[in-house]
Amino acid sequence: GFAEERPPTKLIVGLLPGESAPTVMRLNEPLRAYLQDTLHIPVEIVVGANYAATSEALRFGRIDIAYLGPVTYILQSKRAPLEPFARPSHAGVGSTFQASIIVPAGSAATKLSDLRGGEIAFGDPASTSGTWVPRWQLLAEGLISGRDYTMQVLGAHDAVALAVANRKVAAGGISKPILLRLLKEGKIPADKVRVLQDSPPIPEYMWTFRAGLDPAFKAEIRNAFLNLKDAAALAVFRAEAFVPAKDSDVDDVRRWVADIQAVSQKTAWAPK
Amino acid sequence: MNDINPTPEFDVIDTEWRRREHLKYAFTIGAALCCATAFSFAGGFEFSRYEGAPSTVLKLAADSWPPDFSRWREWGRPLLETLATGVTGTVLGAALALPFAALAAQNIGPSPFIRQSVRIFLNAIRSLPGLIWGVIFVAAIGFGPLPGAFALGVHSTGMLGKLFFEAMEHVDPSPGAALKAHGASELAVFRFAVLPQAVPRLVDALIYRFEHNLRAATTLGVIGAGGLGLQIVTAFHLFEYKEASALIILLLIVVTAVNLLGARVRRRLLAL
Amino acid sequence: MNDINPTPEFDVIDTEWRRREHLKYAFTIGAALCCATAFSFAGGFEFSRYEGAPSTVLKLAADSWPPDFSRWREWGRPLLETLATGVTGTVLGAALALPFAALAAQNIGPSPFIRQSVRIFLNAIRSLPGLIWGVIFVAAIGFGPLPGAFALGVHSTGMLGKLFFEAMEHVDPSPGAALKAHGASELAVFRFAVLPQAVPRLVDALIYRFEHNLRAATTLGVIGAGGLGLQIVTAFHLFEYKEASALIILLLIVVTAVNLLGARVRRRLLAL
Amino acid sequence: MTVTDLSLERNGRLILDKARLSIDQGQITAIVGPSGAGKSSLIHVLNGSITPTSGVIHATDLGPLSSPTTWERMRKRTGTIFQGNALIGRLPALDNVLSGLVDTRHPLSLLPWSRVARARAMDALRQVDLLDRAFERTENLSGGEQQRVGIARALARQPRLLFADEPFSALDRPLAMRFCELFAASTRETGRTVVLVTHQLDLARAFADRVIGLRSGRIAFDGPTTLFDKEAERYVFSGNSNL
Amino acid sequence: MTVTDLSLERNGRLILDKARLSIDQGQITAIVGPSGAGKSSLIHVLNGSITPTSGVIHATDLGPLSSPTTWERMRKRTGTIFQGNALIGRLPALDNVLSGLVDTRHPLSLLPWSRVARARAMDALRQVDLLDRAFERTENLSGGEQQRVGIARALARQPRLLFADEPFSALDRPLAMRFCELFAASTRETGRTVVLVTHQLDLARAFADRVIGLRSGRIAFDGPTTLFDKEAERYVFSGNSNL
Numbered sequence A: 001g002f003a004e005e006r007p008p009t010k011l012i013v014g015l016l017p018g019e020s021a022p023t024v025m026r027l028n029e030p031l032r033a034y035l036q037d038t039l040h041i042p043v044e045i046v047v048g049a050n051y052a053a054t055s056e057a058l059r060f061g062r063i064d065i066a067y068l069g070p071v072t073y074i075l076q077s078k079r080a081p082l083e084p085f086a087r088p089s090h091a092g093v094g095s096t097f098q099a100s101i102i103v104p105a106g107s108a109a110t111k112l113s114d115l116r117g118g119e120i121a122f123g124d125p126a127s128t129s130g131t132w133v134p135r136w137q138l139l140a141e142g143l144i145s146g147r148d149y150t151m152q153v154l155g156a157h158d159a160v161a162l163a164v165a166n167r168k169v170a171a172g173g174i175s176k177p178i179l180l181r182l183l184k185e186g187k188i189p190a191d192k193v194r195v196l197q198d199s200p201p202i203p204e205y206m207w208t209f210r211a212g213l214d215p216a217f218k219a220e221i222r223n224a225f226l227n228l229k230d231a232a233a234l235a236v237f238r239a240e241a242f243v244p245a246k247d248s249d250v251d252d253v254r255r256w257v258a259d260i261q262a263v264s265q266k267t268a269w270a271p272k
Numbered sequence B, C: 001m002n003d004i005n006p007t008p009e010f011d012v013i014d015t016e017w018r019r020r021e022h023l024k025y026a027f028t029i030g031a032a033l034c035c036a037t038a039f040s041f042a043g044g045f046e047f048s049r050y051e052g053a054p055s056t057v058l059k060l061a062a063d064s065w066p067p068d069f070s071r072w073r074e075w076g077r078p079l080l081e082t083l084a085t086g087v088t089g090t091v092l093g094a095a096l097a098l099p100f101a102a103l104a105a106q107n108i109g110p111s112p113f114i115r116q117s118v119r120i121f122l123n124a125i126r127s128l129p130g131l132i133w134g135v136i137f138v139a140a141i142g143f144g145p146l147p148g149a150f151a152l153g154v155h156s157t158g159m160l161g162k163l164f165f166e167a168m169e170h171v172d173p174s175p176g177a178a179l180k181a182h183g184a185s186e187l188a189v190f191r192f193a194v195l196p197q198a199v200p201r202l203v204d205a206l207i208y209r210f211e212h213n214l215r216a217a218t219t220l221g222v223i224g225a226g227g228l229g230l231q232i233v234t235a236f237h238l239f240e241y242k243e244a245s246a247l248i249i250l251l252l253i254v255v256t257a258v259n260l261l262g263a264r265v266r267r268r269l270l271a272l
Numbered sequence D, E: 001m002t003v004t005d006l007s008l009e010r011n012g013r014l015i016l017d018k019a020r021l022s023i024d025q026g027q028i029t030a031i032v033g034p035s036g037a038g039k040s041s042l043i044h045v046l047n048g049s050i051t052p053t054s055g056v057i058h059a060t061d062l063g064p065l066s067s068p069t070t071w072e073r074m075r076k077r078t079g080t081i082f083q084g085n086a087l088i089g090r091l092p093a094l095d096n097v098l099s100g101l102v103d104t105r106h107p108l109s110l111l112p113w114s115r116v117a118r119a120r121a122m123d124a125l126r127q128v129d130l131l132d133r134a135f136e137r138t139e140n141l142s143g144g145e146q147q148r149v150g151i152a153r154a155l156a157r158q159p160r161l162l163f164a165d166e167p168f169s170a171l172d173r174p175l176a177m178r179f180c181e182l183f184a185a186s187t188r189e190t191g192r193t194v195v196l197v198t199h200q201l202d203l204a205r206a207f208a209d210r211v212i213g214l215r216s217g218r219i220a221f222d223g224p225t226t227l228f229d230k231e232a233e234r235y236v237f238s239g240n241s242n243l
């Protein structure tokens, strides 16, 4: 029961780190300052590296808005009336990003079906681009986890990239933006990994309200995001702008998840 | 008591007694203040934060009830993996910890320099989080229970080393002194006086650590070491609390069994 | 020795002695076999896996050298948070653990039923991984050091409860029996005979756990509890090994300082 | 205090075998017997540290000691000097003596020991010549000094009934004599009952009113000291109880 | 064995003060003195458990005991019975006795104790009448029985030099006599040197060849037993050393 209707005196924003937490806070300082100026209340950013912690905090009202990945949102919105309201839009591709299935540079595989019988590494079990979308890509080629390949859950994108680069696995699923960043920064030598297949466009992460926020206040926040022009604030999200988001934006992902669940009841994780 | 004739000596002793008593109170108050400062720095005195906390915990508990054992058939192998990881890690750790502890204990170690070096070494390997040891070993020898076992082994060396040398330092020195007076070498004193006295505590520490390692697989599961831990974290990250609670109950049963078995081994075999 | 005339009794005792010796050897061999089985199940005997392992570890070590302290200015607050979390968590845990331990110890507890119940309760709160406690408290009271402190507190209760009751069980029973013969209640025996004897070990366990909690922030950092742990894990995930190693050295220094301080407190204050 | 048909078994060993004895109030009763005869076990049964396998202990004014409450009242008035001292080595001598007064304070009280308790403890330490070592860690004291701390702990209680299990084994002769005289004076003056286990038969003969001889867990002699002659002694100590 | 100007300080207390004494080979030397005089400390210095603050210990055939090697050779031939027993309570009596022979085996050997060691330990246990309790946990034994295990551990070494620190304090008279006779026999037959600390002056008078009286860390008497008369005794024990 979050029937609280009075406007809060403070906005708490939950983020997941792509950098170390203080860096995330520092990078997002323009966004925080902008929100504080626009909303005329104090704004605080908290960073949790764990999907479960952030989304549970949102569900129980310990944070007011959070930036959630599609799968996290889908799972959590079954249990709490969350409301997505904005997502970043990128130059050229719109409001989407991609996952990739990568193989060691020397791998003989040329198509996904060549991975049959091998070990494939994935990131966090709740990660959209690190686990669910790559699994769906494989499924689309008829490869089912546990039957046609062995799932190795490594918990993080970087671990997947490292495992593939060191030829510890036949392939790995990873978020494409993260892969590109790792390559650009030289964290993973470019000659060690090769992209086997990119995924179809995935709906972007969504800014999501917790349940029970005052509607007028929600409108203020939504407008603040949609009208955000500050280049520094947007750059952190590699975005041109924030565009409106709604629940049905992630229907594609819902379908993919359902597809995986349909075939994987026995052979791998099957959420009910 | 009217039957006691105080002598002037009594006053001297009573003054000293009160001085010591005051010292104790002062220390207690000082320590309490330290704790209160830490608590307040952590935000523990912002009582508004506790609002809704009990209901949240209850809600989460309700979400986890009843535990869902429907997939128990799939837990056999992870359970075995966890046991194998735990046993191997603990045995490796104990085997390495014993000589280090002997070098680090004040009452047996060969020299203060070696003692301090070994202690710092033990501190150092403890300072690397188990998770990072896990990543290192996954990188070095690939996935599965083995890197987990090694990570636990190294980390356990640091921990058990400390627990062991403390247990050794606490033994009654007189039997050791007796052996020494009878021409026993340092090593013989260690084996025939310190070790036999310390053994019940060493076994306690070992069981404690074994139990810890069984549960630590929870953290390590995520980095590709598998076992029950991965199951728990996955269930938790996907908000399958009913299944997570079933897994935790399974873990509790295993842990309790280990403790009972340990107690029995101690009673039976060490009583010999 | 030609100076000893064996009596028939010697043979009886020698036979019994050999029986006990054989039992010990048999137990040792049995235990060794168990360990070998576990090791082999974990894949430890697949020697091909160790190929390249040393070079990988060396490579990782080289990547971490020299430690990069350039961002030390940003570590002040996380360090303080870690200390506050660690102190609070440990104190909470110890305060709760002490009464539970008194109920669980064989030589003081009021009844076997209560003893066993308390032990199972302690096992149960230990069985929930620290990470999950973290998520629960984040959901209950929001982000920051406080949920971390509570998570550590609850988990420490389980751990310290066990260490404490073992320390209490190991004290010399005779001073307690003396008090009891002098009309002291169970509680008085606990306070005036068991506790004073156990105190050095309780302090050991406390320092051990404090140190553990300082490092456990590593795990808890992930759920947004802040502190050095989050810094280390994110630095590690971002392949900033040089920074990670600097942070670990910082942690090592803190841990060593805590141990030295603890040793001094023990020597000085407990010698009173 | 009378005891009927007391038997005690520990770890399958019969240690006391239907012992029947009585202890007279205001007197010194010496318990003697070979090593391992069961003297310490008897003391432990009498002061309530061990529950006997069978048999009843009857206190003169409390009746049979069967319920916890009667035991509690009994314990209030007894003090025991333990063989092996049963002290806490890391605590100062004074704290060990104070711990003998623990039944006078609430176990959870955070207040320091009362003035009265302190005075009593210091007085007891003075009686055993250790007042100047009051703050020494007990484990740093010599064997005889530790034994005297154990004596002081019992004396501080000013008990009406004093069990002393080999209280002088590590003391020199003059000290032992002094304590014997102290015990004798307290029985005369305050009517204290003393049960003294000792291997020093000459002390027993000189100070005890009554001698009980134990042999392999059985009462082998029970009578006034005057009747405990060389022959009785030989009988009690004939053959080691273990063989 | 001669000792010159031996001083010992512990925790800021002067415990032995320029003690100068000699111990004759093949004889029984009794060390007597009030409780806390420093007798145990002297034994610990003589057997090398404590390093004295100053002073030199000179063994008849090894010269001054200054280097670790001379100490090692010295320790090989000595056995000590400790006041307080210094046993490991959770181990069986036999194991505690065997531990006296630990210098006969390699500390890392995984082999069981040799036949010879076992025979020696059993023989020692037999001498103290505890062979039937060989597998009893030592802490379950009575005070006197534990003391006898301590005696057995020293006897099993068949030492040429035996230090005995109040070895009979918890034993009954017949047993104490027996051990005294055993000691006397071994000095006669094998030339064993015995240093006996005891509060039982009659035993010292009956069996010792020489008496050393300690008082507050100083040698107050040193001479043949015949010269240790009542007056010498009074002098050594006059006034408690602590006061």
Ligand SMILES: Nc1ncnc2c1ncn2[C@@H]1O[C@H](COP(=O)(O)OP(=O)(O)OP(=O)(O)O)[C@@H](O)[C@H]1O
Pocket: D140, D141, D142, D143, D144, D145, D170, D171, E010, E011, E013, E015, E033, E034, E035, E036, E037, E038, E039, E040, E041, E042, E083
């Ligand atoms: N570690 C120590 N620190 C301080 N004082 C000590 C220490 N060890 C012994 N003493 C003191 O030194 C003195 C001599 O001790 P020692 O044990 O040698 O006496 P002793 O002659 O054997 O007495 P007893 O007959 O009572 O056994 C005692 O007063 C004792 O309190």
Ligand SMILES: Nc1ncnc2c1ncn2[C@@H]1O[C@H](COP(=O)(O)OP(=O)(O)OP(=O)(O)O)[C@@H](O)[C@H]1O
Pocket: D010, D011, D013, D015, D033, D034, D035, D036, D037, D038, D039, D040, D041, D042, D083, E140, E141, E142, E143, E144, E145, E170
């Ligand atoms: N817990 C126990 N388990 C088995 N046997 C025990 C236990 N406690 C005591 N005994 C045995 O009971 C017998 C009597 O012990 P007790 O301590 O009463 O003897 P004691 O007469 O006081 O002897 P001492 O003069 O040597 O102190 C001894 O043989 C002893 O070994």
Ligand SMILES: [Mg+2]
Pocket: D039, D040, D041, D083, D165, E142, E143, E144
């Ligand atoms: Mg006894």
Ligand SMILES: [Mg+2]
Pocket: D142, D143, D144, E039, E040, E041, E083, E165
């Ligand atoms: Mg002594």
